[in-house]
Amino acid sequence: MMDGNPTHASASNTEPITTDEIFSAHEGGKLSVETRLPLDSKRALSIAYTPGVAQVSRAIAAEPELAASHTWASRLVVVVSDGTAVLGLGDIGPAASLPVMEGKSALFRTFGGLNSIPLVLDTTNVDEIIETLVRLRPSYGAVNLEDISAPRCFELEQRLIEALDCPVMHDDQHGTAIVVLAALRNAARVTGRELAGLRVVISGAGAAGVACANILLEAGIPDVVVLDSKGVVGSARTDLTSVKADLAARTNPRGVAGGAAEALQDADVFIGVSSGTVAEDILAGMAPEAVIFALSNPDPEVHPETARRYAAVVATGRSDFPNQINNVLAFPGVFRGALDSGARRITAAMKVAAATAIADLVGEDLTAEYIVPSPLDPRVAPAVAAAVAAAATA
Ligand SMILES: O=C([O-])CC(=O)C(=O)O
């Protein structure tokens, strides 16, 4: 939804969106902080500020747990980016990433009912990012990592999870993977197949590709093949990073070798999360009733109209075609559920539960053109939050 494409029409008005309209909407930034207390009398000032506030500060100094109930920090989500992999725009730096991060915070507020502030960092050094967030720890309650390039994002997320006693999630990995699993669950249902029996090919072994492979394995789909720019990520390859070598050991159970043509022969599902393209003659080799998720933004790996010639179900990341797979369906509810349940970690079970909740909202309205709820559906975040909180305490 924030792929920068100025031609998207808004829901309430189908006039083309102009550049002027976009720039004036962003002028001054998209966020502001509001106070919950009216500061309109000496009495109110004495309570909210000095001397009243000193009593609360003293109480927290004596009993640190009180910070959770008497400050905003414990339910504040920081949206953290270094600007290295912003949308499909690449490494544009922290200042240029801020409009996106403000947008993510706005989505946390609107859909998750959570306070959120963006923190864009003028370093790409993993140690420095971790040190910064550790030192800021008293100020927030959860970390949403955003638009940080692979492979640093894997190490960064893992080390932050270990360093911080609060929920941490890299949205571009797990937010995307959760929505892909939700969509795939319903794509299997609408084509009358079992999820576990699907042959899945994921094109892209970056943040989203690795997380998609992991969540599909976690959800009980054994036949997952991952492609990177050099072909199938398989155990015969000698050029793999440690993350890809680990993936190779857990995927590709039929030992497919080669590239996209070999991998997609008789495959049921293509999930594109790279910025490449896939040729039509390769798609023609897929199994009948195929499923194509071409998620690269703003240019899908294959145009949805072309994809429909070879597939029964087609999804993209864009808001101007049916079946928009966007991580906004996941992250507000995931963090809300994690914070509501007091969870310190966002586990694999919580992510799978989030996907199931998103898929289940489609219910009886399921068609090949409606496999995931709309990003504007107000039922989504509360349903995801409830499922995540239940999975956290299970
Ligand atoms: O912001 C979005 O729409 C999806 C996203 O996280 C990205 O593309 O990096």
Ligand SMILES: [Mg+2]
């Ligand atoms: Mg992102």
